[in-house]
Amino acid sequence: MLAYNPFSDLGATIPSFxxxxxxxxxxxxxxxxxxxxxxHKKNVKYxxxxxxxxxxxxxxxxSSGEKVSIIAKTVASDIMTSSEFCTFQRRAxxxxxxxxxxxFWVTSAMLIxxxxxxxxxxxxxxxxxxxxxxxxxxxxxxxxxFSIRVNVSAEGHPWYHVMFADLFVLALLxxxxxxLLWSITQSSGSIFSxxxxxxxxxxxxxxxxxxxxxxxxxxxxKPGAAIQKHLAKADGSNSxxxxxxxxxxxxxxxxxxESPKNY
Amino acid sequence: MSTFVxxxxxxxxxxxxxxxxxxIMHIDKTLRRAVNIEPNMCWECYSCxxxxxxxxxxxxxxxxxxxxxxxxxxxxxxxxxxxxxxIKFRNGTEKNxxxxxxxxxxxxxxxxxxTEPAPSKDVYDGELLYNEPKYLKTGEVQTAxxxxxxxxxxxxxxxxxYY
Numbered sequence: 001m002l003a004y005n006p007f008s009d010l011g012a013t014i015p016s017f018x019x020x021x022x023x024x025x026x027x028x029x030x031x032x033x034x035x036x037x038x039x040h041k042k043n044v045k046y047x048x049x050x051x052x053x054x055x056x057x058x059x060x061x062x063s064s065g066e067k068v069s070i071i072a073k074t075v076a077s078d079i080m081t082s083s084e085f086c087t088f089q090r091r092a093x094x095x096x097x098x099x100x101x102x103x104f105w106v107t108s109a110m111l112i113x114x115x116x117x118x119x120x121x122x123x124x125x126x127x128x129x130x131x132x133x134x135x136x137x138x139x140x141x142x143x144x145x146f147s148i149r150v151n152v153s154a155e156g157h158p159w160y161h162v163m164f165a166d167l168f169v170l171a172l173l174x175x176x177x178x179x180l181l182w183s184i185t186q187s188s189g190s191i192f193s194x195x196x197x198x199x200x201x202x203x204x205x206x207x208x209x210x211x212x213x214x215x216x217x218x219x220x221x222k223p224g225a226a227i228q229k230h231l232a233k234a235d236g237s238n239s240x241x242x243x244x245x246x247x248x249x250x251x252x253x254x255x256x257x258e259s260p261k262n263y
Numbered sequence: 264m265s266t267f268v269x270x271x272x273x274x275x276x277x278x279x280x281x282x283x284x285x286x287i288m289h290i291d292k293t294l295r296r297a298v299n300i301e302p303n304m305c306w307e308c309y310s311c312x313x314x315x316x317x318x319x320x321x322x323x324x325x326x327x328x329x330x331x332x333x334x335x336x337x338x339x340x341x342x343x344x345x346x347x348x349x350i351k352f353r354n355g356t357e358k359n360x361x362x363x364x365x366x367x368x369x370x371x372x373x374x375x376x377x378t379e380p381a382p383s384k385d386v387y388d389g390e391l392l393y394n395e396p397k398y399l400k401t402g403e404v405q406t407a408x409x410x411x412x413x414x415x416x417x418x419x420x421x422x423x424x425y426y
Contacts, residue, residue: 043270043271046271047271050271084274084317085274085276086274086276086278086316086317087276090274090276149295150275150276150277150280150290150295151290153277154277154278154280154281155277155280155289155290163292164292164293165290165291165292165293165294165295166295213293215294215295221271222271225271225272228271229272239318239336240334240336240349240351241318241336241338241349242336242337242338242347242348242349242359242361243347243349243359244338244340244343244347245338245340245343245345245347245361
């Protein structure tokens with residue numbers, strides 16, 4: 001089942017170039033959405049103004065080597081392993097969703113561009129990764145949706161309390177859940193495969209077409225903000241924050257932070 | 264004035280939502296980041312500023328004691344048990360302080376609200392706040408010749424809330 005390539009069978013009814021055109025249209029929607037988002041929120045302008053302010057408040061000049069080293073460390077820690085998250089649960093769910101989505105998108109593009117005709121035989125590894133990626137996203141995403149998100153854990157709302165901020169996570173979950181269901185139903189010859197394919201297409205259009213209104217673009221901004229934070233820490237400006245305490249012993253043991261579930 | 268959130272720093276974890284005594288820190292309905300929904304009701308207790316793991320929350324002080332150009336930043340280091348403060352004045356003067364964390368664990372001094380029974384209609388309609396004692400029993404207060412209570416003569420204080 002995991003080695004089944006759903007795009008290959010789909011190639012019998014939908015021409016390969018139509019699938020490729022759809023994928024390119026989705027990429028263009030993301031680019032357009034992010035550009036509009038930047039123009040509307042002016043977050044890039046704020047980012048550079050903030051970086052300029054930090055430079056003025058800096059107590060030491062960073063060499064190019066130091067900057068490269070800080071950026072490399074940020075990529076390895078904050079970005080690749082989502083170390084910014086303060087709790088293990090959120091970090092694990094985010095990593096599952098992040099890597100699942102990347103694997104799913106990359107393998108989708110590879111399958112659509114190279115193995116989307118009935119005669120093409122994809123290496124077994126590719127469809128397997130496609131299914132595993134979608135599964136990882138679903139595990140991380142539904143974990144977040146049902147128990148971790150603030151509305152549920154800190155504000156005490158039920159999981160079905162939906163608001164506009166959920167557009168991204170719900171569209172992402174819908175696209176990858178319906179992708180899995182489409183693959184399962186199509187491989188077993190079920191009559192529902194057409195329905196799930198339609199839902200898969202619609203959820204993708206909502207996900208990629210809704211970039212301007214959703215928090216989709218955070219995946220581009222957050223790495224930049226993390227790099228800027230670590231650079232500011234190294235050059236001494238540190239967003240005006242105090243120096244770390246140097247005589248903690250006199251105050252006794254610290255206190256362990258509790259998870260925010262005390263509403 | 265009130266607290267505000269640096270959106271690029273906030274990761275929407277909900278620590279501030281949980282800690283805010285006024286229940287005015289919420290998650291933005293569009294961006295899923297923390298936001299102070301009622302700045303007029305914020306009394307700058309700095310609970311959220313200190314609780315934020317990402318140092319994403321800052322406060323605009325009242326103009327009478329913290330004019331434009333100032334900054335008050337806090338760094339909470341749980342493993343060291345400390346909160347450090349950096350106060351920057353408008354004229355460039357800088358003062359640094361370090362104090363212990365005195366937060367008590369939930370449930371020890373503060374009731375676990377999630378496990379408490381829901382209040383009845385009478386409690387809702389009553390004048391008293393949650394857990395507020397009806398009256399203070401402090402024993403008979405002795406008064407001195409001038410009519411003022413003699414504090415040393417007050418009987419043993421009973422458990423309750425004393426203002």
